[in-house]
Amino acid sequence: MTDVVGPYELAQLIGRGGMGEVWLAHDSRNDREVAIKLLARQALTDPELAERFRRECKLAGQIRHSHILPVWDYSVDGRPYIVMPYIEDGTDLATILKKGPIEPERAVNIVRQVASALDAAHRKGLRHRDVKPSNVMVEPDGDDEQVLLFDWGIAQPIDTSGAPPVTRLDQLVGTPAYIAPERLGDRITPDHRADVYSLAVVLYECLAGGKPFDGEDMAILTAQVLRDPPPLPDHLPAALRDVVAKGLAKDPEKRWQTAGEMAAAARAALARSVTPPAGVPQPVRTPPPTPPVNTPAAPVVAVPANGPRIAATGFGGAAVAFALFLTGVVDAGAFWLLLPLLAAGGALVGFGLWGPRRAAVRPGDPTLDPGGFPKPGP
Structure with a gap:
C-alpha cells in the first residue's frame, strides 16, 4: 500500500x-x-x-x-x-565534500551563487538560519554548475525590534558548526549577517575539506564564541584566506555586510592570484649566501614556553562560564561578568602551576645544569 x-x-x-x-x-x-x-x-x-x-x-x-x-x-x-x-541529477554539496576539499575556483563559484540567493532573501526580509552544505544543491549545467539553496522551512524573518534571541541550547535552530556567535548570546540581535557567517563557514569547508570547529555540540558552540578558527592551508592565495577570515569575524560589524560582498571579494582575490601567462619574465630568486663556518658555541637546550598550557587553563575557565550560561545556571548579564573572571582565574592557576617559561639550560652552568654542581667534599 x-x-x-x-x-x-x-x-x-x-x-x-x-x-x-x-x-x-x-x-x-x-x-x-x-x-x-x-x-x-x-x-x-x-x-x-x-x-x-x-x-x-x-x-x-x-x-x-x-x-x-x-x-x-x-x-x-x-x-x-x-x-x-525534485532535482533528479542534483547532488548536495555535503556529499561532494565527503571526497575532500574542492578547487578554489569551483568553491568560489558555488558560494557566489548561494550568496546571490541569500541576498535576494535578505532583501525580502527573510534569513535562512541553516546555511550549510547539505542545504546546497549542485546540478550540472553544460560546462558549468547550477547551484540552488533550499530548506527554508526553519527560516526566520529578520527581527529589528530588539527582541532577545533564543539562548537555550535546546531552542537553537540550525546546525552548531555553522551558527554565528551572536546567535548564542543576547548582547546583539542577530540579523542577515548571521547567514553571512554561515556562508563563510561553507567556503572554509570547501577550501579546507573540514569545518573550522568540529566535535560535540557544546564544544563547537563554545569555540564559535571564544576561539579563532584554524588557518586555512598555506597553498591557498593569502587574499582568499583573508576573505574567509573576515567572513568568520566574531563581531558582525567587522564581517562582510552582505553575502554578495563576500563572494565578490573572493572572486577578486582569486583573480589577483592567477599565474601570469607564458612568456612573461618571472623574477629570478637567488639563494641566500652560505653563512661562514664558525666554531659552534656551547649548545643551548631550550625549554618550551608554558604559554599554551596557561592558555588552555584559561580556556577551560571560559568554557565553564559558557556551560553555566547555556544550562541556565546564570543569566546573560551574569555570564558576561563571569566569563572574564573564570578565564583569568584559569590562566592564573596555570601560571601558578608552571610559570611563564624556564630559562634555557647551558651545559656546565652550575646554577642550571644539574650535572654541573660540584660534588660534596669528603
Missing part, C-alpha cells in the same frame, strides 16, 4: 536528517514528481512554532530567484511537510 500525505504519494526515501525525512513523491493534483520534506510530528506541537512555520513557508514561497529552490506547498496539519521541486 502506498503511503499518502495529503495529495502526495510517497515513492522513495531520499534522505533523513535531524529535522525529518525527504521523500520523492508524486503530486496527484498536478501529475508531477516532487520532493517532500516530512518534519517530525513533535516538531510543531507548540502553536507559536506552527504559526511561525506557516508564515515563513509562505514568505519563502514568494521568493523567485534562479538560485533558490522554491517552496511549492506546505502544511502544519497532521504531519507537517514542505514540498519542493
Whole structure:
C-alpha cells in the first residue's frame, strides 16, 4: 500500500536528517514528481512554532530567484511537510565534500551563487538560519554548475525590534558548526549577517575539506564564541584566506555586510592570484649566501614556553562560564561578568602551576645544569 500525505504519494526515501525525512513523491493534483520534506510530528506541537512555520513557508514561497529552490506547498496539519521541486541529477554539496576539499575556483563559484540567493532573501526580509552544505544543491549545467539553496522551512524573518534571541541550547535552530556567535548570546540581535557567517563557514569547508570547529555540540558552540578558527592551508592565495577570515569575524560589524560582498571579494582575490601567462619574465630568486663556518658555541637546550598550557587553563575557565550560561545556571548579564573572571582565574592557576617559561639550560652552568654542581667534599 502506498503511503499518502495529503495529495502526495510517497515513492522513495531520499534522505533523513535531524529535522525529518525527504521523500520523492508524486503530486496527484498536478501529475508531477516532487520532493517532500516530512518534519517530525513533535516538531510543531507548540502553536507559536506552527504559526511561525506557516508564515515563513509562505514568505519563502514568494521568493523567485534562479538560485533558490522554491517552496511549492506546505502544511502544519497532521504531519507537517514542505514540498519542493525534485532535482533528479542534483547532488548536495555535503556529499561532494565527503571526497575532500574542492578547487578554489569551483568553491568560489558555488558560494557566489548561494550568496546571490541569500541576498535576494535578505532583501525580502527573510534569513535562512541553516546555511550549510547539505542545504546546497549542485546540478550540472553544460560546462558549468547550477547551484540552488533550499530548506527554508526553519527560516526566520529578520527581527529589528530588539527582541532577545533564543539562548537555550535546546531552542537553537540550525546546525552548531555553522551558527554565528551572536546567535548564542543576547548582547546583539542577530540579523542577515548571521547567514553571512554561515556562508563563510561553507567556503572554509570547501577550501579546507573540514569545518573550522568540529566535535560535540557544546564544544563547537563554545569555540564559535571564544576561539579563532584554524588557518586555512598555506597553498591557498593569502587574499582568499583573508576573505574567509573576515567572513568568520566574531563581531558582525567587522564581517562582510552582505553575502554578495563576500563572494565578490573572493572572486577578486582569486583573480589577483592567477599565474601570469607564458612568456612573461618571472623574477629570478637567488639563494641566500652560505653563512661562514664558525666554531659552534656551547649548545643551548631550550625549554618550551608554558604559554599554551596557561592558555588552555584559561580556556577551560571560559568554557565553564559558557556551560553555566547555556544550562541556565546564570543569566546573560551574569555570564558576561563571569566569563572574564573564570578565564583569568584559569590562566592564573596555570601560571601558578608552571610559570611563564624556564630559562634555557647551558651545559656546565652550575646554577642550571644539574650535572654541573660540584660534588660534596669528603
